[in-house]
Amino acid sequence: xxxxxxxxxxxxALAPLVALVGALVNGLFGRGMREPxxxxxxxxxxxxxxxxxxxxxxxxxxxGDGYRYVFAEFLSAGELTVDLGFLIDQLSLVMCLVITGVGxxxxxxxxxxMKGDPGHARYFAQLNLFVAAMLVLVLADSFPLMFVGWExxxxxxxxxxxxxxxxxANADAARKAFIVNRVGDVGFLVAMFLTFKVFGTLDVSAVxxxxxxxxxxxxALTAIGLLLxxxxxxxxxxxxxxxxxxxxxxxxxxxxxLIHAATMVTAGVYLIARTGDVFAQAPAAAATVAWVxxxxxxxxxxxxxxxxxxxxxxxxxxxxxxGFMVAAVGAGAYWAGVFHVVTHAFFKALxxxxxxxxxxxxxxxxxVRRMGGLGKRMRVTGTTSLVATLAIAGVPLLSGFFSKxxxxxxTLTSSLLADSGGPVLFAxxxxxxxxTAAYMFRWYYLVFAGEERLTAEAKAHVHESPSxxxxxxxxxxxxxxxxxxxxxxxxxxxNLIAEWLAPVTAAVQFxxxxxxxxxxxVLASALAAAAGLGxxxxxxxxxxxxxxxxxxxxxxxxxxxxxxxxxxxAQAVLVRPGESVAEGLAVLDRDLVDRGLAAPVAAVxxxxxxxxxxxxxxxxxxxxxxxxxxVAVAAVALIAGVLx
Amino acid sequence: xxxxxxxxxxxxxxGVLVVTARQPVHAALGLVGTLLAVAVMYVMLDAxxxxxxxxxxxxxxxxxxxxxxxxxxNVEQQPPTTxxxxxxxxxxxxxxxxxVAVAGTVLSQxxxxxDQAAVDAVLQGGDAERIGTVLFSEYLLAxxxxxxxxxxxxxxxVSLVQRxxxxxxxxxxxxxxxxxxxxxxxxx
Amino acid sequence: xxxxxxxxxxxxxxxxxxxxxxxxxxxxxxxxFLSIEMMLNAANLAIVAFARQWTVTGGVHALEGQGAVFIxxxxxxxxxxxxxxxxxxxxxxxxxxxxxxxxxVRA
Numbered sequence: 020x021x022x023x024x025x026x027x028x029x030x031x032a033l034a035p036l037v038a039l040v041g042a043l044v045n046g047l048f049g050r051g052m053r054e055p056x057x058x059x060x061x062x063x064x065x066x067x068x069x070x071x072x073x074x075x076x077x078x079x080x081x082x083g084d085g086y087r088y089v090f091a092e093f094l095s096a097g098e099l100t101v102d103l104g105f106l107i108d109q110l111s112l113v114m115c116l117v118i119t120g121v122g123x124x125x126x127x128x129x130x131x132x133m134k135g136d137p138g139h140a141r142y143f144a145q146l147n148l149f150v151a152a153m154l155v156l157v158l159a160d161s162f163p164l165m166f167v168g169w170e171x172x173x174x175x176x177x178x179x180x181x182x183x184x185x186x187x188a189n190a191d192a193a194r195k196a197f198i199v200n201r202v203g204d205v206g207f208l209v210a211m212f213l214t215f216k217v218f219g220t221l222d223v224s225a226v227x228x229x230x231x232x233x234x235x236x237x238x239a240l241t242a243i244g245l246l247l248x249x250x251x252x253x254x255x256x257x258x259x260x261x262x263x264x265x266x267x268x269x270x271x272x273x274x275x276x277l278i279h280a281a282t283m284v285t286a287g288v289y290l291i292a293r294t295g296d297v298f299a300q301a302p303a304a305a306a307t308v309a310w311v312x313x314x315x316x317x318x319x320x321x322x323x324x325x326x327x328x329x330x331x332x333x334x335x336x337x338x339x340x341x342g343f344m345v346a347a348v349g350a351g352a353y354w355a356g357v358f359h360v361v362t363h364a365f366f367k368a369l370x371x372x373x374x375x376x377x378x379x380x381x382x383x384x385x386x387v388r389r390m391g392g393l394g395k396r397m398r399v400t401g402t403t404s405l406v407a408t409l410a411i412a413g414v415p416l417l418s419g420f421f422s423k424x425x426x427x428x429x430t431l432t433s434s435l436l437a438d439s440g441g442p443v444l445f446a447x448x449x450x451x452x453x454x455t456a457a458y459m460f461r462w463y464y465l466v467f468a469g470e471e472r473l474t475a476e477a478k479a480h481v482h483e484s485p486s487x488x489x490x491x492x493x494x495x496x497x498x499x500x501x502x503x504x505x506x507x508x509x510x511x512x513x514n515l516i517a518e519w520l521a522p523v524t525a526a527v528q529f530x531x532x533x534x535x536x537x538x539x540x541v542l543a544s545a546l547a548a549a550a551g552l553g554x555x556x557x558x559x560x561x562x563x564x565x566x567x568x569x570x571x572x573x574x575x576x577x578x579x580x581x582x583x584x585x586x587x588x589a590q591a592v593l594v595r596p597g598e599s600v601a602e603g604l605a606v607l608d609r610d611l612v613d614r615g616l617a618a619p620v621a622a623v624x625x626x627x628x629x630x631x632x633x634x635x636x637x638x639x640x641x642x643x644x645x646x647x648x649x650v651a652v653a654a655v656a657l658i659a660g661v662l663x
Numbered sequence: 664x665x666x667x668x669x670x671x672x673x674x675x676x677x678g679v680l681v682v683t684a685r686q687p688v689h690a691a692l693g694l695v696g697t698l699l700a701v702a703v704m705y706v707m708l709d710a711x712x713x714x715x716x717x718x719x720x721x722x723x724x725x726x727x728x729x730x731x732x733x734x735x736x737n738v739e740q741q742p743p744t745t746x747x748x749x750x751x752x753x754x755x756x757x758x759x760x761x762x763v764a765v766a767g768t769v770l771s772q773x774x775x776x777x778d779q780a781a782v783d784a785v786l787q788g789g790d791a792e793r794i795g796t797v798l799f800s801e802y803l804l805a806x807x808x809x810x811x812x813x814x815x816x817x818x819x820x821v822s823l824v825q826r827x828x829x830x831x832x833x834x835x836x837x838x839x840x841x842x843x844x845x846x847x848x849x850x851x
Numbered sequence: 852x853x854x855x856x857x858x859x860x861x862x863x864x865x866x867x868x869x870x871x872x873x874x875x876x877x878x879x880x881x882x883x884f885l886s887i888e889m890m891l892n893a894a895n896l897a898i899v900a901f902a903r904q905w906t907v908t909g910g911v912h913a914l915e916g917q918g919a920v921f922i923x924x925x926x927x928x929x930x931x932x933x934x935x936x937x938x939x940x941x942x943x944x945x946x947x948x949x950x951x952x953x954x955x956v957r958a
Binding site: 721732769793 | 854857858859860861862864867870873875876877881885886888892899900902903904907915918920921922924926929930931932935937938940
């Protein structure tokens with residue numbers, strides 16, 4: 020670990036600062052700027068950040084073990100000292116590239132999407148702020164600094180989901196996201212406390228170095244792992260904290276693309292990949308992570324089938340795909356998880372931006388039942404969305420195929436999952452892959468193909484989006500195709516990404532498969548994609564959706580539509596008791612405290628009025644008073660025995 | 664002893680009448696009874712001169728004056744009180760409480776009854792000569808001051824009931840209107 | 852056998868109490884006055900009783916008690932005269948002797 024500062028690699032440390040400056044400029048002066056200026060400034064800031072990341076990437080020596088740049092002391096309390104610094108290694112560079120690269124494209128797209136919106140300067144300021152926070156998160160060299168970035172992206176997510184806050188529903192969705200995230204944050208915090216207790220330091224590299232020496236399967240390590248899982252589940256929308264992501268679609272579509280597809284939701288994956296050394300020593304925790312990921316993927320895939328909002332389908336798809344990534348890092352195949360982060364960033368961002376393009380073209384329509392046949396009218400959007408659909412379905416030679424296959428083989432062969440049903444996980448993931456292909460076909464078909472079901476006003480409105488929006492789509496489509504070649508299976512060719520990430524991720528044992536088995540796996544992935552797409556084709560094109568319509572009123576379908584009942588469960592178990600407690604306390608406060616305090620206040624005029632009774636002017640009362648006084652004096656004297 | 668009890672009962676009866684009688688004249692007569700009973704007690708206590716003075720001055724002059732004023736002002740029968748109903752019971756309670764307390768204390772600290780011969784030796788019946796001796800020797804100043812006080816009282820009483828000189832110059836009608844008190848002095 | 856002095860004092864206390872009750876209870880000013888007179892009387896009785904008791908110890912001083920009562924009697928008589936005069940004067944102005952209606956001491 021070199022500390023030479025500065026050198027070519029260190030320039031990436033400036034990236035968060037650039038984004039922050041962009042945010043400040045737009046935040047403070049954005050109100051007065053003319054239309055594209057705010058967006059251009061913000062995009063430029065992210066572009067500069069991308070250039071810095073790229074320079075650092077190129078200058079980084081392959082096989083190096085990271086550079087650490089310490090700026091200052093963050094906090095020092097007793098035995099705890101935390102430094103403010105960045106850890107620049109292969110993992111953080113990959114993440115930076117994805118964040119700034121995809122982020123830049125989304126910024127450019129937003130210039131077109133947010134055109135005419137009165138708050139567009141605020142939007143770009145918040146988007147830049149998000150990029151800055153996310154960069155801090157991935158570059159942090161210590162858990163507290165990472166937590167700063169963690170919280171930062173949470174806040175920006177809140178701000179951006181509730182961007183059009185005048186509608187109550189949007190504000191509620193933002194609040195829901197923040198609160199559910201908070202639950203994850205608690206996990207992060209307690210994990211930090213426990214880490215300090217066990218390792219004596221909160222420095223990421225130090226923890227990573229110390230982990231292999233710890234007892235294998237120690238309960239403390241398992242606890243840390245599980246808590247980190249809670250944190251990841253909150254941020255990455257895994258079971259049972261996935262509630263917030265579908266509602267987060269209330270924000271502008273580019274926000275959904277950047278935050279809830281490409282970057283923030285992958286923060287949890289990054290966290291587990293970073294702390295992989297801990298998980299490698301705590302197989303129970305790792306297995307839990309894998310199971311959570313797989314179950315989430317499956318449940319979300321089922322729910323995606325029943326959604327009718329163009330963005331909600333993609334939201335559940337995101338939950339499902341992140342489940343894949345989480346399963347991968349849970350299995351110990353850290354490079355596979357990160358690989359899927361990269362490919363998913365391309366095709367999911369593309370899908371969301373395509374959806375945004377459609378929404379924009381139809382003047383705000385988001386219900387797929389009122390779309391159809393748009394591929395003919397919006398050529399660029401339609402074609403790029405098709406590419407993305409095929410990529411996510413796992414069609415061979417597109418990026419999704421390679422990353423998904425990597426994950427599948429990882430779960431099957433991982434030694435960490437050997438005792439926890441690795442093969443079962445594999446089977447479930449394969450099933451989910453089939454479902455993924457099917458529901459994505461449904462999505463594409465209902466929006467772009469088939470018969471037109473547009474409303475009259477939408478039909479009049481529909482047009483292809485301006486180039487400021489379509490060019491990013493094309494770029495992302497190219498990425499969706501080519502990104503897969505970073506991670507070609509090792510038995511076929513050179514696995515660039517696995518090699519790149521190897522020095523900085525924990526080494527986990529994987530069973531070695533025979534060549535035949537490897538090819539069988541590849542074939543299985545391809546077949547899964549085909550099966551899913553075929554099923555979708557039959558259900559919607561051949562059968563024209565008749566079977567689907569018959570199945571709609573079934574309880575299973577209803578459950579799927581509502582997101583598999585998690586929202587209802589959360590309402591009953593958490594929200595309503597919480598509300599009753601709040602009600603009860605409010606009553607307590609209102610009636611007891613307020614009235615209780617008002618009573619003494621009322622007592623004062625009462626006391627005054629009591630006093631006035633004394634001054635009546637009626638001699639009889641005075642005489643009575645004198646009599647009473649005399650009797651009292653006599654009584655006292657008698658009792659005191661004066662008259663003895 | 665028996666005489667004491669009878670006289671005491673009379674005194675108490677008179678006292679209760681003063682406090683509770685509806686008609687003012689009854690109350691005044693009650694007080695007369697009490698005064699006379701007290702005079703008898705003075706005799707029992709070997710204060711004969713005082714007993715005589717009590718009857719002449721108090722029961723004789725003062726009460727007559729009271730009765731005069733009662734009839735002059737035509738004091739009405741006491742209407743029952745509507746206001747402060749708690750006043751009456753409270754007053755009774757307090758008064759009796761105080762009385763009983765003092766009485767109880769006194770009765771619980773008995774001193775030996777003085778021998779009649781000894782009393783006679785000192786008081787000699789409390790006749791005028793003895794009282795006079797005391798008043799004109801040690802309490803001469805007090806005696807003269809009381810005289811001045813009586814003079815003041817006479818002057819005050821006369822001036823209070825005297826009417827202003829202005830009233831006389833007004834015609835009779837005006838005086839009539841202005842002075843409703845005149846009506847009371849009409850022959851009943 | 853002579854009556855113990857304490858009995859007279861006890862009677863005096865009761866009469867005094869009755870008088871006090873009368874002062875507070877009565878509505879007509881004249882009746883209040885009557886009650887006051889009763890109180891004075893009760894006090895006088897007490898003094899005379901104690902005066903007799905003093906013969907045991909004090910000797911000559913016993914007579915001073917009776918002298919005091921004499922003076923009190925005189926003062927009481929003067930007080931009654933003046934008081935009734937005031938009452939008559941008030942009655943001329945107000946037609947009423949009700950103590951409650953004479954409550955505005957200022958006026």
